[in-house]
Amino acid sequence: MLATLVALVFCGAARAETSDVETTWRLLDYIAVDYAGAVSHGSVLSPSEYAEQNEFAATVAAKIAALPPKPERQALAMEAARLQGAIADKSDAEQVAAIAHGLAAALLATYPVPLAPNKVPDFARGATLFGQNCAACHGDAGDGHGPDAVKLDTPPIAFTDAERARQRSVFALYQVITQGLDGTAMPSFDSLPTDDRWALALYASHFAFHDAAAAEGERLWKQDASLHRLVPDLKTLVGTTPAALASKIGQDKADALMAYLRRHPETVTQQQTGSLSLVRGRLTASLAAYRAGDRQHAGELALSAYLDGFEPVEPALGARNRALLERIEGAMGDYRAAIQSGENADALADRVQVLDDLFDDAEASLSPMRQAASQRFSERQRSCCAKDWKRC
Known part of the structure; x- marks a missing residue:
């Protein structure tokens, strides 16, 4: 009985902590996006909104101070105080947004909460849910002009507002859908299943970016493989703002890419479960550089093979074959160490061949069509077939 009570108390405390972290993160996101509507060039545009910004910043500081003790909490508290000071000084919106976004990221790094869906959100399901739960206020087109909008004291958010959408x-x-928005008619939809809330969030996020932009985003995604490294997985897709992506590739490209990927989130998982051609190519180039006497470049390519080629598929492979994932990680680490130690080039080539065989197994595990067949073969049978097909 005592153990049960302790477990219940622990679980309750964990849920409370997660809720506080989520609320704090949501307040920081709100400040980062909406402060520009309260202050401009040192002047208050809206006294009520400015008062709200100060209130939210104070709440952030209080909630951080109340979180369970960790070595990083003091640094978070100092940043929260800096945010309060910047708002009190009527600093530029860019500075306040930078502090708020930085603090939000540090908060989640210190007190992790789930940041991504467990599976690909269903965009069509999101459209259905939006019609059932959101269109009455936000409008079928997401423009904030639903039939019930006129009844509300606080106008519904227009998801079609591109400037706001780029910052969100x-x-x-998902956080707003889950928790609601205090002081407004926006309720919590926590009663919806998690998958539905993610689908709804993804659908609501697409309104600001038109179909033409999505078509351009599809073209860019298919023609420029370097873009895949910028959005390698679902966690990155749902966590990245178009504004943050624009700092790397420009706003037009960022808008187009987000327009496409938010309509087709399955795209980022398809690249995870595809071939490992990138990692194979980098290892081949690494070995060639090593044979040419350029050990430094060989090491850089070996590291890139892991970071750019293999790391993006780790979550998917780990879910299907954890043992194989660990073997590949170990073998790639040994390969990098062998480069540093100056191992014989032929021995290094043998390591690449072993990795190439492991990658075959990984692709079989990751491929939905081949997974069932691959599970019927044990490692011993694979080894047998590799040596003598007639014996299998």
Whole structure:
């Protein structure tokens, strides 16, 4: 009985902590996006909104101070105080947004909460849910002009507002859908299943970016493989704002890419479960550089093979074959160490061949069509077939 009570208390405390972290993160996101509507060039545009910004910043500081003790909490508290000071000084919106976004990221790094869906959100399901739960206020087109909008004291958010949408991630929308928005008619939809809330957030996020932009985003995604490294997985897709992506590739490209990927989130998981051609290519180039006497470049390519080629598929492979994932990680680490130690080039080539065989197994595990067949073969049978097909 005592153990049960302790477990219940622990679980309750964990849920309370998660809720406080989520609320704090949501307040920081709100400040980062909406402060510009309260202050401009040192002047208060809206006294009520400015008062709200100060209130939210104070709440952030209080909630951080109340979180369970960790070595990083003091640094978080100092940043929260800096945010309060910046708002009190009527600092530029860019500075306040930078502090708020930085603090939000540090908060989640210190007190992790779930940041991504467990599976690909269903965009069509999101459209159905939006019609059932959101269109009455936000409008079928997401423009904030639903039939019930005129009845509300606080106008519903227009998801079609591109400037606001560029500052907001899908994760931020998911948080608002989950917890509601205090002081407004926006209720919590915590009663919806988690998958439905993610689908709804993804659908709501697409309104600001038109179909033409999505078509351009599809073209860019298919023609420029370097873009895949910028959005390698669902966690990145739902956590990245178009504004953050724009700092790397420009706003037009960022808008187009987000327009496409938010409509087709399955795209980022398809690249995870595809071939490992990138990692194979980098290892081949690494071995060639090593044979040419350029050990430094060989090491850089080996590291890139892991970071750019293999790491993006780790979550998917780990879910299907954890033992194989660990074997590949170990073998790639040994390969990098062998480069540093100056191992014989032929021995290094043998390591690449072993990895190439492991990658075959990984692709079989990751491929939905081949997974069932691959599970019927044991490692011993694979080894047998590799040596003598007639014996299998």
